Amino acid sequence: MxxxxxxxxxxxxxxxxxxxxxxxxxxxxxxxxxxxxxxxxxxxxxxxxxxxxxxxxxxxxxxxxxxxxxxxxxxxxxxxxxxxxxxxxxxxxxxxxxxxxxxxxxxxxxxxxxxxxxxxxxxxxxxxxxxCQLGYDPSNALFAAMLSEEMTYSSAIWADDEGGVRGDLEGARRPGDLEAAQARKIHTILTRARVGPGSRILEIGSGWGALSIAAAKMGCTVDTVTLSVNQKNLAEERIRSLNLQDKIRVHLLDYRSLPPAFEHAFDAFVSIEMIEAVGYKNLPKYFNIVDWALKRDRSTAVIVSSTQPENRHTMLQTTDYSRQYQWPNCFIPSATHMINTATQSTSGNLTMHSAEDFSTHYPRTLREWSRRMQENWAAKIAPALAIERPDVTDLEAYKRSWLFMFDYAESGYVKAYTTLHMFTFVRPENVLQACD
Known part of the structure; x- marks a missing residue:
């Protein structure tokens, strides 16, 4: 040839x-x-x-x-x-x-x-x-320079205080906007989870501990699970710096290998943009584990996931850029598929309470990450990558791969080609408040 x-x-x-x-x-x-x-x-x-x-x-x-x-x-x-x-x-x-x-x-x-x-x-x-594969466990330095201060790698929730979902495009971008919008997202999730002082939370997908830390400051105790060594180490460092180690335990293990002591031990289950990695075949097992871990009465699960519109959702999803690099080997469910799987795999022990669509909030989040990466690339990210990721032989190509991913994902959410839902499930007959 x-x-x-x-x-x-x-x-x-x-x-x-x-x-x-x-x-x-x-x-x-x-x-x-x-x-x-x-x-x-x-x-x-x-x-x-x-x-x-x-x-x-x-x-x-x-x-x-x-x-x-x-x-x-x-x-x-x-x-x-x-x-x-x-x-x-x-x-x-x-x-x-x-x-x-x-x-x-x-x-x-x-x-x-x-x-x-x-x-x-x-x-x-x-x-x-x-x-220049992005992978699951890149440099902490890269994310610290790109994300908001609490290091949350999932969509923010924007409000009028930050100019809304188009505030950055309309001249309303200010320092601290991303941090405020991420704090709102975490507060929204914890509110949907109905937790408060004394509640025990199981989180699948620790990130760098932002939600766990916020919950612990409310008086909750948290067991959070991750497969990332880098994330576990930095999360524990941040937890210790806040003297919250008696409230939060970070476990390095697969969600399918939870200890027996977790059975029916939790008031709430939370998972943010992790379920994409679970896969079609394992989704029923995932909900079985949620059912197994939650207390039998008055418990709640809040799950945030990217989703596909019903008109193009299929069980077999072809390999494209997102499935190769954005969510490697992932399965993106539809909202209906999520709800049906949760109901059927738990025999109705998880009842649908709400499904909220936050798709329009992701584009600005992605634009903010892209700007911060470009602003901090030369001074912070490139020097750190040279030390932490010697396997990355072409830093410019690595940077361009991230920028491509941001634009690719943003375009999908802007056009509703990809969507984002926050699902809240509760135990049957678990009313939100007294009404008689």
């Missing part, structure tokens, strides 16, 4: 992709420039207007070989440039049905040729993503 074969494939890929764009963009428009060649698709009169410049011809081959992942790889390696990555992503979401496939003949050719090209050229084509 020679470079001439690759060049021939790139030429074929360019032709096929341009043809697909010509036939597939009916909402909004796209302008592409490659050298002196310019291509225009769609109608600028309605929808998103997007543009990019192809810098290296490998762009076409990457996209044809790996589609979503190939586009990400091309961005991370600099095969194309754009002033507005999110516009391209939103344009794809708007036209995804018509852009979904090539013609039958072309698709058969692509499948045949791609398997051989990936075999021969796969290492060089995917090296950037292989060298």
């Amino acid at each position: 020679t470079s001439r074969v690759w060049d021939a494939y790139v030429a074929f890929a360019r032709t096929q992709i341009l043809s697909t764009l010509q036939n597939g963009i009916s909402i909004g428009c796209l302008d592409i420039q490659e050298g002196s060649d310019k291509y225009h698709f769609g109608d600028p009169g309605g929808g998103v207007v997007a543009e990019f410049e192809v810098v290296r011809k490998d762009f076409w081959g990457r996209v044809m070989l790996s589609h979503d992942l190939g586009f990400a790889d091309a961005y991370i390696t600099g095969d194309f440039t754009t002033g507005d990555l999110k516009a391209i992503m939103k344009l794809w979401i708007d036209n995804r049905d018509s852009l979904a496939g090539l013609s039958g003949v072309a698709n058969n050719i692509v499948t045949y040729v791609s398997t051989r090209l990936i075999h021969y050229f796969g290492h060089s084509l995917k090296k950037s993503l292989a060298h």
Whole structure:
């Protein structure tokens, strides 16, 4: 296999992709420039207007070989440039049905040729993503520089005090806004969980201890579970600094390996944006464990999860950028699937109380993280990564992979392609307040 074969494939890929764009963009428009060649698709009169410049011809081959992942790889390696990555992503979401496939003949050719090209050229084509995987346990320094002070890696809840979900776009961004919105999110969850002084909480997915610390300050005791050594170490350090070690215990173990003493021991169960990693097959078991851990009477579970709209939710979910790097090997449930699984797997012992949609709060959260990462990259993040992550051989590609993920996720939530729900489950006949 020679470079001439690759060049021939790139030429074929360019032709096929341009043809697909010509036939597939009916909402909004796209302008592409490659050298002196310019291509225009769609109608600028309605929808998103997007543009990019192809810098290296490998762009076409990457996209044809790996589609979503190939586009990400091309961005991370600099095969194309754009002033507005999110516009391209939103344009794809708007036209995804018509852009979904090539013609039958072309698709058969692509499948045949791609398997051989990936075999021969796969290492060089995917090296950037292989060298900069985001992973589950990155540097604490990266997150400390990117997140709010309490280090909460999940969507905030914005209010008028911070200018709402568009405050940063309308000139209302101020220091401390993200911290206030994250504190509101934690307060909302603890309120839904109906906890107070003396309550015992089980948390699956510790993060860096923000919710546990807030609950302990209220007088609760917390057992929190994580698989991250980095998170456990820093969470325990923060807990000790606040002298809360008698209120919070951080356990390094899988949620399926909880100690027998946890059976029916908790007043509340909380999990924030962790259930995506549980998987379709294990979701009933997850709810069995929630049922097992909660007290039989007057207990509550609050679970926050990214979700898929019902019209595109499936049991078998194809690999795309989000399932490869944002939520590796994840399963994104629909709201209905979550509720039905909780009810059926616990024989009704978890009763649906509420499902709240906070999807519109995630885009600003992601924009805030992206800004903070870029603001702190040179002074804080890059020097720390050089020490803590020697396996990351290309720091610029690593940075671009994070920025791509932020834009990718934001575009999904903006278009309601991905949603975010807070579910509250209670024991049967557990009324919120006296009403007679």
